[in-house]
Amino acid sequence: MILLAAALLQGCAHQKTGNPCEDNFNTEGGFIAGKTFTSNVxxxxxxxxxxxxxxxxxxxEGFSIQSADEKSGTISAYQGVIMSSRTAPMxxxxxxxxxxxxxxYVFVTLGGMYTTDGAVREGFCRITDGIRQ
Known part of the structure; x- marks a missing residue:
């Protein structure tokens, strides 16, 4: 039974799409410790x-810019979390x-905060599309 479940979950892995913001998307962590989402284009x-x-x-996209340094190429931003005083950094x-x-891109949810991989992946792609325009 466990092998069957593992085989079924194997099919849930993200398939390559030809869209770099999706194909380079990775996650680490989980709900309890927090989760880090990354991608690049x-x-x-x-x-x-x-x-x-x-x-x-x-x-x-609703982020507040905390700092931006063109020389180093870094932008630190954050977004408010619904029904919380916490923020989610990008x-x-x-x-x-x-x-x-x-x-x-690096987007972080702290322990106890939740968002779906799909929502973050789509957000990265919207930001990429906005940069390209």
């Missing part, structure tokens, strides 16, 4: 332009990569 755009667009897109690193840029 390569963009055909200079890093300084991607950095500027990333900040604007985060604000449009960090973005934008760096030069070849003739374009690489944008890396």
């Amino acid at each position: 390569q963009l055909d755009m200079p890093a300084d332009k991607a950095f500027d667009k990333a900040q604007k897109t985060l604000v449009k 960090n973005i690193v934008v760096e030069k990569s070849g003739t374009g840029s690489k944008v890396s």
Whole structure:
């Protein structure tokens, strides 16, 4: 019975889509200790332009920018948690990569906070789409 359940769960693994923000998506942790969600994308755009667009897109997505340092390419932001005084941090690193840029995402939920992998994955992709526009 356990082997059958393991075989069924194996089929639930994320399938490659050809969309880097989805395909590079990873998670670590869980509900009790907290969870870290990561992804990254390569963009055909200079890093300084991607950095500027990333900040604007985060604000449009409901994040508050805590700090942004263009020299290091780091953006620290947070989003309020419904019915709580806690926040969920989002960090973005934008760096030069070849003739374009690489944008890396890290979103964290603290212990006892919950969101689905799909919601975060879709959020990363919306931010990527916003940067590309």
